[in-house]
Each structure stands twice: as structure tokens, then as C-alpha cells.
Amino acid sequence: MQTLTGVGVCAGRVIGELVSMPAPVAEPAPGLALRDEAPEAAVARLQEAAAEVKAELKRRAEATTEKDAADVLKSTALMAGDKALLKNAAKLVTGQGLAPERALWEAATAYAEQMRSLGGYMAERAADIEDVRARLTARLLGVPMPGIPEREDPFVLTAEDLAPADTATLDPAKVLALVTSGGGPQSHTAILARNLGLPAIVAVRGVGELPDGTPVFVDGATGEVRTEPGADELALVEAWERSAAARGAFDGHGVLADGTEVPLLANVGTPDDARTAAGAGAQGVGLLRTEFCFLGRDQEPSVEEQVEQYTAIFEAFPARKVVVRTLDAGADKPLPFLTDTEEPNPALGVRGYRTDRSVPGVLARQLEAIARAEEATAAQVWVMAPMISAPSEARDFAAMVAAAGLRVPGVMVETPSAAVTADQILQHVDFVSLGTNDLTQYTMAADRMLGSLAELNNPWQPAVLRMVRLTVEGARRAEASGKGPRNVGVCGEAAADPALAVVLVGLGVHTLSMSPRALASVAAVLRSVDLPTAQALAELAVEQHSAEEASAAVRAQLPVLAELGL
Template sequence: MQTLTGVGVCAGRVIGELVSMPKPVAEPAAGLSLRDEEPEAAVARLQEAAAAVKAELKRRAEAATEKDAADVLKSTALMAGDKALLKNAAKLITGRGLAPERALWEAASDYADQMRALGGYMAERAADIEDVRARLVCQLQGLPMPGIPQREEPFVLTAEDLAPADTATLDPSQVLALVTSGGGPQSHTAILARNLGLPAIVAARDIEGVPDGTEVYVDGATGEIRTEPGADELELVEAWVRSAAARSGFDGRGVLADGTEIPLLANVGTPEDARAAAAAGAQGVGLLRTEFCFLGRDQEPSVEEQVEQYTAILASFPGKKVVVRTLDAGADKPLPFLTDTSEPNPALGVRGYRTDRAVPGVLARQLEAIARAEEATDAEVWVMAPMIATTTEAQEFARMAAAAGLRVPGVMVETPSAAVTADQILRHVKFVSLGTNDLTQYTMAADRMMGSLAELNNPWQPAVLRMVRSTVEGAREAEAEGAGPRNVGVCGEAAADPALAVVLVGLGVHTLSMSARGLAPVAAVLRSVDMGTAQALAALAVQQPSAEEAAAAVRTELSVLAELGL
């Protein structure tokens, strides 16, 4: 038996045959020429190939059952028909006499290199472009499209990483688990795997050396892969199945063993997400991502359009709290009417609240729409701004929210500066919500999309936990100085880790927000500990020298995790 390790990003235990993604399409030979084909005919063939790929991706988007999957496929379809990309490739055909597949390859490669050079979130776009490049070259050469392998029996899928269009079409009834050698815990692949509830491990660097057809045991919680599994591994899988059945539902109440209430909320991004979260028993919404109203558009949606969309979401939670995050544009979510894609480092650029400096008015109109949606429903709306770094920014946002008639303003704590000045910030706003994905990235100076930095980009890092503690202490100081009750929540991916959820509660966090699939396991683990135990485990984690040792120390003390297969 061989044991490999990576970073577990979605719990689950399975045994299955390992099947690799097909090898990437081969690069057309350098200088591959038109030969007997006329340039105009070659350009026309390129355009026909692009139209065919775009149509196929749109068809798959329409057939997708998951909204996130459909959105990814639509985005990839748009990229396949990108006019600038096709125009550049056409110039290489007519100007240098290159064959259309070689011209397309060079044009797309240049585009991907530009994105990669920008770093941060924009670098992730390079993989999208290379995915489209492969699809177009396959279409031109009459080869099968890249994609998830098709097998009669379910299997464990392995790859270096997955393109968004591939990840979006994962069928959990066919793919038992996902193991990648690259990617990080906050990569697109990891996040979508969590949304699907698919056992997943990323940054398992040695998995490429395991031959296809090898039977493997995968534990998505511990990040462990074992070849040639036996009776022990089979029992672990069966225990997971039993525990999953035992915690299949959430009763709508997050509570510790001593009765301390810890409301468990949901992260949502569409009206469909909201309905699913309500059906799962979520006690409200801890993060409403409003970008869905803006992405894929050439101009700002009207106030009336926004009111309609927000109202549809708020209606799913009558009498409950819904935390609405204002537009988090920029970085990996560029908008032509709002952001500058030429920034040298978009992750540290004009994003989130900062866009209001560049294009004043968009935020004010969005706040008006949110206020009108609140008036049309019975939901209790809290509104927060992303990417806040200073007390002045928090104060100005609170003023804008009040001017729109919104009574509960707050901010995201994603930057270390916000964490260490939380006491000052919370004199002006009534709550903060910790976005642990970005907070980890900025605290550790590690691009969250890079698999090679997965060890650093881990919310278990003691430095990140200390940022959480600093934020909670800031809230207490603000309360002591007469600011009134101040709420500290977590809406990042860390909240969905049952063991880390206990630590966050022990650090003093009041509410946790996660995908609807995470509610039941987190609730089950929280019910097994009292506040004293949670505080002791939090202190233990903060004292460790590394993320791995922090997680291991806490997991050792939480025997319920093994009992539940988490």
C-alpha cells in the first residue's frame, strides 16, 4: 500500500478506480503554414470552429442543473467567441500565412501570458483561455473535445487541475471523488467541489505517479489517498456512509452543548441558492453575493432590475437576517463599466468598496435598490462593504447606507489592517464579517489560487487565527467604550470546516455562514462541545507553529470528527 497526502477540501470517504483526465491537446507545430488553403478560407474555418465550440458550450450551459455550472459554461462560451482573440488569430493567418490552429494557439497563448503576468486573480483567467484554446484547436483538427472521461462505472478523477468548464460539468453520480496535483484550497475547483458535496483533495503532488486503473481510497477530510485499499479502508468508507445518514439534516438551530446559540447562516449568490438554503434550514443569510446582477453585462443594471433580483432572494427568508454584500467587482470579477483590467496587480487594486472612488454613483444606486428590496419583504437586511482597509472607509460607507435608509451597516474584514483596527471600525458600523479566503491570502502574502502555496494559504494558519482573535477583541473594546452590541461573523470557506468552526466559536465569533451543504456537519460538531471546550481548543490552535499542527492538535481532541467521518 502507498499513502499519498494533499490538502483535503471536501469531506467524504470513497474507494474507486483512478482515472486521469486526458492529456492536454498537443501544440500545433511552430510555423505550421496554410499550404494549399487560401487565407480567407482559413479565417472562415477558424470562425466556424469558434461558433461551433461556442454553441456546444451554450448547449451544455442550458442543460446544466447547477446555476454555478451554467454560469461557468456561459462565461467559457463567451470567451470562445471573443472577437479580439479571433481577430488576432486572423491577422496571423493573413499576415504570416499560419494555419488556423497554429494562429489560434499563438494568439491565445499571448493572451494567457498577459493574464498570468498580472498575477493574483487575473492569473487564474489564463487557465480559462488555455481551455478555450484547446477546444478550438480540437475542433479545427477534428479531434474529440477535452472533458471529463466517460466510464460505465463510477471512478475517482485525477488531474493536474480542472478547467472551469470541466469542473462545472462534474457528475457526482459518475465521479466519486476528485484529486488534483495542483490547485489550492480556495481555487475554483475546490470551491465548486464543496458546492457539489464531492470528496476532494488538492495539491496532492505525487498523484500523477499513480497509474490509471489503480484502486484507491480517498479521504477528503484528511487529504489522504491510499492505494490497494483493504478491509480497514472499506470499514472507514462504510462508517462514513452511516455517519452521513445520521447527520443528513439540519434542524435549523446552531447551538453548543451548553445551550450557547451560534446561528448558522448560508452563503448565496442567486435566488435559486436562497431557496435551496432556506429548504436546508439555514437560519438566515450570512453572505449574499450581489455580483450575479452585474457579471456578464456591458453596463450597470438599473435600480429596478436590482430591486427585482434582491427581492426574490429576501423573500426566502421572512423575519430572518440577510447580510447583503455590496458589489465586489475587480480582481477576478472585472466589469467593463467599472474596473480597469490593465492594473498590474488586480488583487491589490481597485476592487470592492474602492471602485466607488473610480466610478461614483454605482454603489449609491445599489444601496438604494437594496433598501427598496428590504421594504418589499419581511427580511431583516444587514448591508456590508467588501475590501475595507481604513476606519475612514467604514465611516463613509455607514454614512452612505444611512442615507439610503439601511439601518444595519457593516464591513468585510479581509485585510489585516481591518482586523487590527476593528475597535475603531466598529465605532462606526454595527457588525463585521470575516472573509477568511482573502484574509488568509493577504495575511500570508500567498496567492490563494496557487497549489504550490497551499501550505501557506490555509485558514488554519496561526497568524490568520490571530487576525480573527484581534477582530473579536476589537469588537469587545468597541462595546466597552459604549458603541453598543457588535456582531462578528465568518462568511469565508473556513466556516464550513467543522473542526475549524469550533475554533472560530472559541475565538469569540458569533455567527458562521457557509454553503447549504455545510450546515448539517457543522451543526453536529458544534452540538458536541461547550463554550469552555471551544475556547480551550482555540487557544491550543493559536499556539501551534503551523497550520498543519494547529489542525492536527484540534482534530485529536475532537473525537466526534472520527465518529462522524469528518
């Protein structure tokens, strides 16, 4: 037996045969020239291929019920029809006489290299461009497009990493687990695996050397992959299945063993998401991603269109809290009518709340739509701005919220500056929500998409936990100054980790928001500890020297995790 380890990103235990992603589409020969085809006809064929790939991706987006998957497919579809990419490829056809497949390959490669050189979020877009390059090249050559292998029997899928469009289209009924040698804990692969409830491990060194058909045991909680599983591994899988059945559904009441209330909310992005979350027992919405109204559009949606969408979501949670994050455009979510794709470092550029400086009016109209939707429903609507870095920004946003007729303003804590000035920020707003994905990235100065930095880009990092503690302490100082209760929530992926959820509560966080699939597991573990225990475990985690040490130290004190297979 051989044991490989990586970063577990979604709990679950399975046994199955390993199947690798197929080899990528081969690069057309350098200098491949046109043969018996006029340049104009070749360009037309290139444009036709792009239109077909774009249409296919849009069709898949419309067919999927997973919001994040649909967003990824829509984004990839837009890139397939990118006018600049196609224009550059056409120039290589007409100007240098290259075959359209070679021209497309060269244009896309140059585009990808440009994005990768920028670093941060734009480096992530390079993988998307290369995915589109492969799809368009395959269509031009008349060969099968890349994608998830099709097998009759369920299997464990392995790859260096998956393109977002591939990850978005995998079928959980056929893919038992996902194991990648690259990627990070906050990558598209990891986030979509969590949303699908698919056991997943990233950054597993050596998994690519295992031949297809190798029987493996996968533990998405511990990050272990074992070859040639036997009776012990089968027993672990059976124990996981029993514990999952015993946990059942979330009963809609997040509470510690001593009765301390910890409301468990859901992250949603569409009306369908909201209805699913309500059905799963979520006590409200801790993060409504409003980008779904804007992505895939060349123009800003009207106020009326936004009102209709927000109303449908609010109606799913009558008399319950719905925290709305205003448009988080920029970086990995560029919008043609709002963001500048030429920024040298978009992760540190005009994104989130900052877009109101460059294109004023979009945010005000969105707040108007949110206010009108709140008036039409019984939901308790809270509104927060993303990418806040200074108390003055919180003050100005609170003024905009009040002008729109909304009552509860808040901000996201995603930057270290927001964490360390939380007391001043909370002089102006009523609550903050910790976006642990970006907070980890910015605190550790580590691109969250890179598997090579997975160790750093982990919310268990003691430095990140100290940022959470600073935020809570700031809220307490604001309360002591007479500002009234100041709520601190977490809406990043960290809240879906049952062990880390205990630590967050111990640090003083009031509410946790997560994928609906994580509610039952998090609730079960929280019910096993009282507040003093959670506080002691939080202090234990903060005192460690690495993310791995912090996680191991806490997990060792939570036997319920092993009992539940978490």
C-alpha cells in the first residue's frame, strides 16, 4: 500500500478506481500554413468554431442547477467569443497565412502568458484562456473537445488541475471523488467540490504517477489517498456512510452544547440557491452574491430586472436575515461596463466597492433595487460592501445605504487593514462579515489559486486566525463606545470546515455562513462543545506555528470528528 497526502477540501470517504483526465489537445505544428483555403474562408471558419463553442458552453450553463458551475461556464463562454482574441487570431491568418488552428493557438497563448505575468487573479484567467484554446482548437481540427472522461462505472477522477468549465460539468453520480496534484484550497476546483458535496483533495504530490485503474481509498477530511485499499479502508468508508446517515438534515438551530446560539446561514447566488438553502434549514442568508445579475452581460441590468431577482431570493426567507453583498466586480469577475481589464495587478486594483469611484451610479442603482425588493417582502435585509480597506469607505457606504432607505449597513473584512481598524469601521456600520478566502490570500501574500502555495493559503494559518480575533476585538471596542451590538460573521469557505467553525466561534464570531451541504456537519460538531471549550481550542490554534499544526492540535481535541468521519 502507498499513502499520498494533500490538502483535504471536502470531507468524505470513498473507494474506487483512479481515472485520469485525458491528454490535452496537441499543439498544432509551429508555422502551420493555410492549405487550399482562402484566408477569408479560414477566418470565417474560426469565427464559426468560436460561435459553436460559445453556444455549447452557454447551453451547459443553462442546463446546470449549480450556480457556481453556471457562472464558470458563462464566463468561459464569454472568453470563447472574446473579440480581441479572435481579432488577433484573424490577423495571423490574413497577415501571415497561418492555418486558423495555429493562428488561434498563438493568439491565445500570447493572451494567457500576458495574464500569467500579471499575477494574482489575472494569472488564474490564464488557465481559462488555455481551456478555451483547447476547445477551439479541437473544434477546428474536428477532434473531441477536452472534458471529464465518460465511464459506465463510478470512478475517482485525478488530474493536475481541472479547468473551471471541466469542474463545472462533472457528474457527482459518476465521479466519486476528486484528487488533483495542483490547485489550492480556494481554487474553483475546491469550491465547486464543496458545493457538490464531492470528497476532494488538492495538491497531492505523486498522484499523477499512479496508473489508471489503480484502486484507491480517498479521505477528503484528512487529505489521504491510499492505494490497494483493504478491510481497514472499507470499514472507514462504511463508518462514514453510517455517520452521514445518522447526521441527517440540519434542524435549523445552530447551538453549542451549553445552549449558546450560533446561527448557521447559507451562501447563495440565485433564487434557486435560496430555495435550496431554505429547504436545507438555513437560518438565513449570510452571503448573497449579487454578481449573478451582472455576469455574462455587456450592459448593466436595469433596476427593475434586479428588483425581480432580489425579490425572488428574499421571499425564500420571510422574517429571516438576508445579508446582501453589493456587486463584487473586478479581478476574477471583470465586467465590460464597469472594470478595466488592463490593470497591471487586478487583485490589488479597482474591484468591489472601489468600482464606485471609477463608474459612479452602478452601486446607487443596485442599492435602490435592493431597497425596493426589501419593501416587497418580509425578509430582514442587511447590506454589505466588498473590498473595504478604510473606515472612511465604511462611512461613505453607510451614507449610501441610508440614502437608499436601507436600515442595516455593513462591510466585508477581506483585507488586513479592515481587520486592524475594525473598531473604527464599526463606528459607521452595524456589522462586518469576514471573507476568509481573500483575507487569507492578502494576509499571507499568497495567490489562493496556486497549489504550490496551498500550505500558506490556508485559513488555519495562525496569522489569519489572529486577524479574525482582531476583528472581534474591534467589534467589542465599538460596542463599549456606545454604538450598540456589532455583529461579526464569517461567510468565507472557512465556516464550512466543522473543526475550524469551532475555532471561529471560540474567537468570538457570532454567525457562520456556508454552502447548504455543510450545515448538518457543522451543526453536529458545534453541538459537541460548549463555549469555554471552543475558546480554549481557539487559543490553542492561534498559538501554533503553522496551519497544519493548528488544524492537527484542534482536531486532536475533537474526537467527534473521527466519530462522524469529518
